[in-house]
Amino acid sequence: MTSTACATLAHAAPTTGVGQHRPTTTTHAVHAPVHHAAPQLPETIHVSRTRQQAYHSQPGTVNVISGAELRQLRLESPKDIAAFVPGVTAVNATSGSTPIFSIRGVGLDDYSGTNMGGIGIYLDGVFAPYPEFYSGQMLDVQNIAVEKGPQGFDYGRSTTGGSMNVESVKPDNKFGGYADWGYSSYNTNTGKFAVNVPITDRIFNRTAFSYTKGDGWQHDIHTNERYGAQDILAVRNLTKFVIDDKSSLLLNLHYTRNRGTPSSPQDTNADSMYGTPTGAIGVGPNASANAVNVGNQDVRRQEDGGGVSVTYNRDFSFGQFVSTTAIDFYRRNIIDNYDGESLHIGDNNWQDQSIAQMHDMHLRTNIAKRLHLTVGVYESYDKIKGTYSDQEDVDFAAAGVSPFDAPPATFAQHFTQQNVSTGVYVNTVTNVIKNLDFIASGRFSYDDRAYRGGTTDETGSLIGAGQNISYINEDHSYERYTGRVGLRYRIRPGTFVYGTISNGYKAGSYFSAASTAPQSLGYVRPENLIAYEVGIKASLLHNRLQLEGALFDYEYHNRQTLVLAQMPKTTALTLGSIPRARTRGGEISGTWHNAIPNLDLRGSFAYLDAKIIDSVDNVRGLSLYQSIPSGSALPFSPRFSWDAVARYNINMDRYRMTLQASYSWKDNMLVALSDPNAKISKISSLGLRMTFGPKTEKWSASVYVENLTNNHGDTYSFTGNDNSRAQYIQTPRWVGCELHYKFGK
Secondary structure, three states, X not given: OOOHHHHHOOEOOOEEOOOEEOOOOOOOOOOOOOOOOOOOOOOOOOOOHHHHHHHHHOOOOEEEEEHHHHHHOOOXXXXXXXXXXXXXXXXXXXXXXOEEXXXXXXXXXXXXXOOOOXXXXXXXXXEOOOHHXXXXXXXXXXXXXXXXXXXXXXXXXXXXXXXXXXXXXOOOOOOEXXXXXXXXXXXXXXXXXXXXEEOOXXXXXXXXXXXXXXXXXXXXXXXXXXXXXXXXXXXXXEEEEEEEOOEEEEEEEEEEEXXXXXXXXXXXXXXXXXXXXXXXXXXXXXXXXXXXXXXXXXXXXXXXXXXXXXXXXXXXXXXXXXXEEEEEEEEEEEEEOOOOOOOOXXXXXXXXXXXXXXXXXXXXXXXXXXXXXEEEEEEXXXXXXXXXXXXXXXXXXXXXXXXXXXXXXXXXXXXXXXEEEEEEEEEEEEEEEOOEEEEEEEEEEEEEEEEEEEEEEOOOXXXXXXXXXXOEEEEEEEEEEEEEEEEEEEXXXXXXXXXXXXXXXXXXXXXXXXXXXXXXXXXXOOEEEEEEEEEEEEXXXXXXXXXXXXXXXXXXXXXXXXXXXEEOOXXXXXXXXXXXXXXXEEEEXXXXXXEEOOEEEEEEEEEEEEEEOOOEEEEOOEEEEXXXXXXXXXXXXXXXXXXXXXXXXXXXXXXXXXXXXXXXXXXXXXXXXXXXXXXXXOXXXXXXXXXXXXXXXXXXXXXXXXXXXXXXXXXXXXEOOOOOEXXXXXXXXXXXXXXXXXXXX
C-alpha cells in the first residue's frame, strides 16, 4: 500500500473484547484479537473463533476485508477498498495522487498534501500522518479493518470519523510463502512474492515484495504520449524475536518508491474560454475517457519512502502490554498537469520531504472478570517541509483572456510545518448484569501545530520578483477532553445490540497550496464531532450468516472543508470551516457463506443525509465564489451507495473453479463547497473473475475483467484558476490474468 506505507503495511491493531485492540502476534485466552467474518474463498485465511468474536462483539461499526478477499477483488491500494466498504469514499484529488478518504462524510477535504484527515490510517500499528504515506500499493496483507465513529480511546490519535487499520501477515515458525504474477491491460505486469523463514526456533523472518510496471492508460490527443503509467516497487521485511513464552519483539523494515507517470485531468470547457478549435487546448466534455491534452509539459513523479518500527508484546496473567515505536521518511517530487490543458494554467510542482515518529503503549487487563480495562499513552512528532509551485507559463495579456492580467507567472509556497501530539487514554467495559455491559472511555489530548511559510511571486507578475505575497509564522497549541459512553446487550450467543455516544476532534490545519491572497493561508480551527450510534450485530445459521447494521447521527462544529474563494484577479480553492453541520444515516452489511451449497454472498448498503446548518459567505474575509446556504450538502457524502459480491465454487474431482461477480455503486457527491464544478458523477463498476486450481490451493490461475461496462464517470472535478472545469475520469475497462503459486507449509 503506501508510500511509506507501501511497505509499512498495516498493523491494524485488531480488537480485543469490546473495542480494544491488540496485535495478532500473540494469543491470550480472553482478549485474543478478532477478525470479522469475510468470505474465505477459495484461498482460506484461517482465523480463530475468538478473533471473529472480538470484532463482531465490538460496540461500534467495524468492516473488515481479509487478505484473500483483497486479492480476489484486486484491491491494490488503500483507496480501492472504498468501493466495498459501506459509507467510505476515496478519491485522488490531484494527478499527484493525493488520496482523500472519508468515513460517513468525515475525512480530509484538502489536496495540498500537508493536511491530516479526520480519520486515522494505521499501517502495521503505525499512524500515517500525511496522504503521501498511504498513496501506494499494498502487499502481503492479513486484513484491513475500518472502524467508524470517533476513535482514540484504546490506541493511537484522536479522530473524528474513524480509523483504517491495515495489518500485514506476521512471521511464524514454518517455512512457506507464495509467488504471484499478473498481466493486464496497457501492458501492465505485476509481480509479488512473500517468503516466511524460521531462522532459529526463536527467530522468524518474513519478506514481502511487490512490483508493478505498466504503460499509461491515457494518451495525448496531439502527441500520443501516454500518462497514468505505473512503476511502483515495495519491499518489507518482518523479523519476530521470541524472547520467552510470554514476550516477543517484532522488527519491521520497509521501503517503497514510485516512478510512474501521473494521470491527467480533462479541461472540459477550455475551448470556449480561449476561442480555439476543439481539442487545441483542453479536451471537450464528451471526449474519450482516455483522451488528455498535456502538451509539452514534462509530467513525471519521483517518490521514495521508508522506515522502521518495533513492536514489543508481553503477556501477563492479568492482561497484555503492547508498545510500538516507529519512524518513517518520505520524499516526493511531482510535476502535475493539474489544469487539464496543454496551456500551463495552474500546473503544479509538488516537492516535499516528511518525517513522522510515533510511540504508542498500552496495558489491557481483566479485573475480577467483570471489568476490562485499557490504559495507554500516545505521542507523535511529524514534520513536512516543501515547495508547492503554481505555474502560469502563458502570456494571458496577449491572449486577451487573463486571469492574472500578467505575462507568464510562477507562484511558489515555501513552507515548514511540524506537529506534536500526545494523549492519555482509558477504556473500560464493565459487566453490569448478565449479558449487559457498560462502556466508558476517556482521553486527554494535547496538540501543538506550527507553520512557517508563504507564497512568493517567483517571476514578479503581481509584485516584485521573489517577493512574498503572503507569509505566516504561527504556533497553535490546544488541549481536548473526549470520551465515549455506551451499552451493549447480548440477546443470544452471537447477537448483540448496542448504543454509544462519543465525541472526537481533529487538529487545526493550514492550507499549503500557493495562493495570491494572504487570507487563504490562515489557521483553520480544530474540528469537533459528537456522534450518536445504535446498532445490531448478529451471527446466525451456525455462523454462516454475519449481519451488521447501524443508525447514526453526527453533529459537527467547525467542520474543515475545501471552498472556492475569490482571490486577487482569480479564483482558487482554500481551506475553511463550517460552523455547524449535521449528518444522519444508516448502514447494513453482511456475508452469507454457503447461502446455497458452494455459493457465498457479500453485500452492503449505506445512506447519508449530510447537511450544513449555518450558512457561510466568506472565509477569513475572502468572499466565496458562491455563498453556502443552510441546507447545502456536505462534501464526500454520497446519499446512497451499495456493493455486492457473489462467488460460486464448481468442484471437479481434485480441482475447483470459482466464478465471481462484483458490483459497486456510489451516488454523486460534492468534493468542495461554493464551487459550481465540484459535483461528480455517479460511479459504478461491474467486475467478473474466474479462478481455476487444485483444491489443495497449491496453485491457481485467474482471468478477470473490471469495469466491464466501460463506464467513465468523473471521480473528481473542480474549477481551475481560469474558471474552467477540470475533471478526472474513472479508469476504463481493464482485462487481465494472474498466476498464483504457494510453497512450503
